[in-house]
């Protein structure tokens with residue numbers, strides 16, 4: 673398939689490389705990042721998009737996505753698929769889909785989870801909203817770049833699924849870290865706490881699969897000095913998107929809001945930037961000893 677790929681950073685680079693490796697004809701454009709192996713370089717976004725059956729974007733945020741869409745949508749062939757895999761606000765995803773539809777294109781919003789290791793290994797999970805025929809067309813590409821693609825309904829629903837998932841993840845990580853710090857204060861051994869909770873009703877992905885305490889439970893960034901992994905500032909981005917969506921939809925999400933505020937404090941005032949999002953645990957430890 674002839675594919676245009678715009679945004680070849682930490683995620684987009686390896687994703688495009690996997691498509692090229694699988695034999696697709698991939699033309700890439702990025703303002704700064706180098707072209708991955710097997711990807712031909714375009715000089716502009718329009719050049720990457722022209723004549724492509726599918727254009728995939730993997731960009732930092734909704735404002736940049738809208739800007740790129742303004743450039744490429746008029747240049748794309750009718751019937752082609754605009755598949756955005758960035759994590760952006762639901763409103764931008766829906767606005768770009770409307771713009772694509774008005775130009776006779778199919779649109780899919782398909783953010784991913786799995787991080788840079790998943791992008792490199794081709795094991796991402798895609799959560800997709802938008803046109804069903806568009807999804808059918810890009811699903812084989814998602815199968816190359818990932819291990820699972822879930823169709824979630826109309827445009828914007830992929831982004832909605834992503835921010836709901838990450839709101840659960842952020843809040844759960846915080847409370848898991850709080851529980852370890854509380855156990856310390858109560859003189860409860862961390863290993864004993866883990867052994868109980870990981871097989872009791874308090875179990876969770878953060879406790880069982882991504883244990884934030886070094887040397888306990890699953891091997892995770894905690895065992896590597898909290899190097900990301902999933903950086904705290906990316907978690908903050910997703911928690912902000914969740915609150916933006918909650919406010920727009922008049923949904924009551926007090927724990928999601930508290931999680932956003934705590935990650936904002938951690939990233940902006942407490943040196944959390946560049947650390948894994950599980951470094952909330954040393955934050956609570958420190959606070960406890962002040």
Ligand code: NAD
Nearest residue numbers: 679680681682683684702703704705731732758759787788
């Ligand atoms: P990144 O900053 O490494 O890559 C973004 C790329 O977009 C950069 O190379 C930048 O030069 C390019 N770019 C910016 N403006 C552009 C424009 N106008 N035209 C062309 N290229 C442009 O970011 P990333 O980590 O690859 O993340 C990309 C998206 O994936 C984000 O929305 C992020 O939230 C999401 N995401 C990231 C992770 C992760 O672990 N890194 C996990 C899941 C989802």
